[in-house]
Amino acid sequence: MAGEDTDGELARRAAAGDAAAFAVLAERHYDRVYALAWRWCGARAEAQDVAQDAMVKMATAMNAFRNDCAFTTWAYRIAYTTAIDHIRARRKIVALEPARMSALVDGPDGDTPEDEMMGQDLWRVVRALPDQQRDAVLLVYAQDLSHGEAAALMGCSEKTVSWHLHEARKRLKNQLEPAR
Amino acid sequence: MIEPDLTRLKDAPVPPPDSDAKRVALAAAMAAFEKGAAEAQGSAAPQRLSHASSPMEGKRKMRQTFYFDRALAASIIALMIGAPAAFMLSRNYSPGGGSISSLPIGRAAPPAEIALAPRVKAPAAISPAPTPSAPLAREERAKTAGALGGRADGVAAPPPRLAGSVRKDAAPPPPRSLQPAKPVAAIGAEGARPSPPVDTNVVPESEFRDRFESKETSPVKSAASEPISTFSIDVDAASYAFARRALNAGRLPPKDSVRVEEFVNYFPYDYPKPESAQTPFKPTIMVTPSPWSAGNRLVHVAIQGYALQSAERPRANLVFLIDVSGSMSPQDRLPLVKNALRMLVDELKPEDTIAVVTYASGSGVALEPTKIADKAKILAAIDALGAGGSTAGAQGIQDAYRLAESNFDRSAVNRVILATDGDFNVGVTDQSELKGLIERKREKGVFLSILGFGQGNYNDALMQALAQNGNGAAVYVDTLNEARKALVEEASSTLFPIAKDVKIQVEWNPARVSEYRLIGYETRALRREDFNNDKVDAGDVGSGHRVTAIYEITPAGSEKKLLDDLRYGKKTPTPAAAQAESELGFLKLRYKLPKEEASRLIEQPIAEQQSVESLARAPQDVRFSVAVAAFAQLLKGAPYLGEYGYDDVIALAQSAKGDDPFGYRAEFVNLARLAKSARP
Numbered sequence: 001m002a003g004e005d006t007d008g009e010l011a012r013r014a015a016a017g018d019a020a021a022f023a024v025l026a027e028r029h030y031d032r033v034y035a036l037a038w039r040w041c042g043a044r045a046e047a048q049d050v051a052q053d054a055m056v057k058m059a060t061a062m063n064a065f066r067n068d069c070a071f072t073t074w075a076y077r078i079a080y081t082t083a084i085d086h087i088r089a090r091r092k093i094v095a096l097e098p099a100r101m102s103a104l105v106d107g108p109d110g111d112t113p114e115d116e117m118m119g120q121d122l123w124r125v126v127r128a129l130p131d132q133q134r135d136a137v138l139l140v141y142a143q144d145l146s147h148g149e150a151a152a153l154m155g156c157s158e159k160t161v162s163w164h165l166h167e168a169r170k171r172l173k174n175q176l177e178p179a180r
Numbered sequence: 181m182i183e184p185d186l187t188r189l190k191d192a193p194v195p196p197p198d199s200d201a202k203r204v205a206l207a208a209a210m211a212a213f214e215k216g217a218a219e220a221q222g223s224a225a226p227q228r229l230s231h232a233s234s235p236m237e238g239k240r241k242m243r244q245t246f247y248f249d250r251a252l253a254a255s256i257i258a259l260m261i262g263a264p265a266a267f268m269l270s271r272n273y274s275p276g277g278g279s280i281s282s283l284p285i286g287r288a289a290p291p292a293e294i295a296l297a298p299r300v301k302a303p304a305a306i307s308p309a310p311t312p313s314a315p316l317a318r319e320e321r322a323k324t325a326g327a328l329g330g331r332a333d334g335v336a337a338p339p340p341r342l343a344g345s346v347r348k349d350a351a352p353p354p355p356r357s358l359q360p361a362k363p364v365a366a367i368g369a370e371g372a373r374p375s376p377p378v379d380t381n382v383v384p385e386s387e388f389r390d391r392f393e394s395k396e397t398s399p400v401k402s403a404a405s406e407p408i409s410t411f412s413i414d415v416d417a418a419s420y421a422f423a424r425r426a427l428n429a430g431r432l433p434p435k436d437s438v439r440v441e442e443f444v445n446y447f448p449y450d451y452p453k454p455e456s457a458q459t460p461f462k463p464t465i466m467v468t469p470s471p472w473s474a475g476n477r478l479v480h481v482a483i484q485g486y487a488l489q490s491a492e493r494p495r496a497n498l499v500f501l502i503d504v505s506g507s508m509s510p511q512d513r514l515p516l517v518k519n520a521l522r523m524l525v526d527e528l529k530p531e532d533t534i535a536v537v538t539y540a541s542g543s544g545v546a547l548e549p550t551k552i553a554d555k556a557k558i559l560a561a562i563d564a565l566g567a568g569g570s571t572a573g574a575q576g577i578q579d580a581y582r583l584a585e586s587n588f589d590r591s592a593v594n595r596v597i598l599a600t601d602g603d604f605n606v607g608v609t610d611q612s613e614l615k616g617l618i619e620r621k622r623e624k625g626v627f628l629s630i631l632g633f634g635q636g637n638y639n640d641a642l643m644q645a646l647a648q649n650g651n652g653a654a655v656y657v658d659t660l661n662e663a664r665k666a667l668v669e670e671a672s673s674t675l676f677p678i679a680k681d682v683k684i685q686v687e688w689n690p691a692r693v694s695e696y697r698l699i700g701y702e703t704r705a706l707r708r709e710d711f712n713n714d715k716v717d718a719g720d721v722g723s724g725h726r727v728t729a730i731y732e733i734t735p736a737g738s739e740k741k742l743l744d745d746l747r748y749g750k751k752t753p754t755p756a757a758a759q760a761e762s763e764l765g766f767l768k769l770r771y772k773l774p775k776e777e778a779s780r781l782i783e784q785p786i787a788e789q790q791s792v793e794s795l796a797r798a799p800q801d802v803r804f805s806v807a808v809a810a811f812a813q814l815l816k817g818a819p820y821l822g823e824y825g826y827d828d829v830i831a832l833a834q835s836a837k838g839d840d841p842f843g844y845r846a847e848f849v850n851l852a853r854l855a856k857s858a859r860p
Contacts, residue, residue, distance in 0.1 A: 014213075022213050026206050034202070035194040044195050051197065052205035059213035122188060142189040169186070 412718035440700030472824035487724030539576030
């Protein structure tokens, strides 16, 4: 059963054009891609969109996969870039929403409905961090990557990741304190 | 100090995806994969199934078929769920989850019929929604949907653009949805969710996609408990021009778009002039009976700014940042901008400079800073502007500021003028970042003004906020006449500030005034303590500009008042001298000269000597501005006008038209007539 093959083996075959191998990979990793997307977007419907886009990108790019890094690294790089692209694009659109207009005067973006529903103020403040701090926090803490792995994804040095984390903690401390 | 527990993030639950979403995503991915594989092999897409030659052939083919079925089923499900769900979305936004999930989800059904059925039905059943202004994400989604449709194409042979076309027609009207339009698959998935999409739209009028910030009408206040009224002046007039456009189209403007002070300040008035630029303001106060509320009085505060003579005008260093995106192509947008620029070039002095930066998907410098003396070069650059034409690098506003700074002259007026229809996408997308940028540049001495064009996309609140942060005015330009008014006639007032951070504070004397209300200026209210705080930013006044503010007051002792006396309130703690006792109130005006950081003060009592016993005896400009204020309040639906109606506005304005050389006042009377018959 191909389902028991390793990611590396399946990825090699998928890169060579084996649709079945890719199907197994896609099935196996969808949930994690979706989870990553949700961590960045904070809303289920959006995360599903992002996950779908990421899966399609992965499929399109599969034949360019050279096995020079782990498949998961490669896959999550795609998922990560798709998610942040999506957030950037969304910001352009959201910026024109009247409900968000006051944010221009008063501060950062507001909640997504799911945030409020689930009472996840930690997610909310993390997502409201400046982009790079947010990415560093989510990659290291939520995705459980090492500083080095996060740095590779973010295209910066390990030191920079540590610095972003430090800044983020400082900021979060200030923000969470009055809330408690 | 509480250390945020970020490790919680790792184990925090992620709400699971819909199973349909996963199926659809995997199907789309498989479709894309096979398309990619087929292209890589240089063969046509439909042939890919019969084209297996690896040693794994048997197994692979079997799996392909399996996934192929699965992909197909997902596509079909998406179409079946997607079409009806989208239909409901576009009608009333509350898809009933039950009815959708009870639809047959047929995996084994014969592909062709099912795939064709929604194609025939869907477009007919779904009335086309207004086309959104193509946000970036949509293109990607279209691609995704295309991939999905393409997959179905290769197999079940419905027309290739099926999924795409259904999606487009079925997309809900964009401004009502928090999220960008989705491919049909995603709409299906969403429709199956129990909760309807969240509607964050606050503009009630469906016809207007323009965006306005909602503010409550200033309330009636008690002079005893809150004797001080403080606000920033406002010389914007965008609200009036916007309402004019709506009324001319036979509609009432959205209530939130009406700002009374901008209506009043739209019109030129001939108020008494100050003598010198050193004391650049002259306040004139007039107290008249209120035409709409017997017993009440209006306190009309007119402030005339000093008009710089041409020789005193500082040099101008202007950078136009012009939106040349596709939405700017209609006649009332980019062509109007170009005409306005040509007129402005005639108005400026030879040593003034002008530069032009364009932005659309990217930004480009269309004209480096050029002296007006080199008119031919400027006109050629203006002529060459075309919607859609721009170079890469989405850095519009930064480019504009860079040019303004490269040519910065401390003694000159340094200003970036943004001309846009509201798709404000100039390279800085983070809102607070954009606001911060404009503020920082303002502190460095480069101000921002905004000219708004076109209707349908105009983003009023954003423009207001940006212009206010940039010490500039937001002007809505709908006709060449308006462009001339904004850029040429008032070129000096729009471009050459005589004072900045102009604030007004009125203290009411509770012995004479029991209640008061400031008409308009809702978005400009300041706190009492802000008045003397020079750090608090307020509005700019340009050369020759004038500002009018009108209060409605209820005299002390009147039975008409809306607020009851306080039973335990102090008895009017006025330590004032006998002379002050007779005053209605006291006006203070604070301003800074353009190059100064410390404010100056002008003070004047509001006294009985400045009153007239009937409105008819007030000067013509006072009467006209009162008519305008009444009109704006009617459009806004403010609750204080009683029986006063459009006919009264027309009569009052007619009597106060004066010589009206540019026809603004005649136009106003005409708009009041239109408002009588306009539909909301």
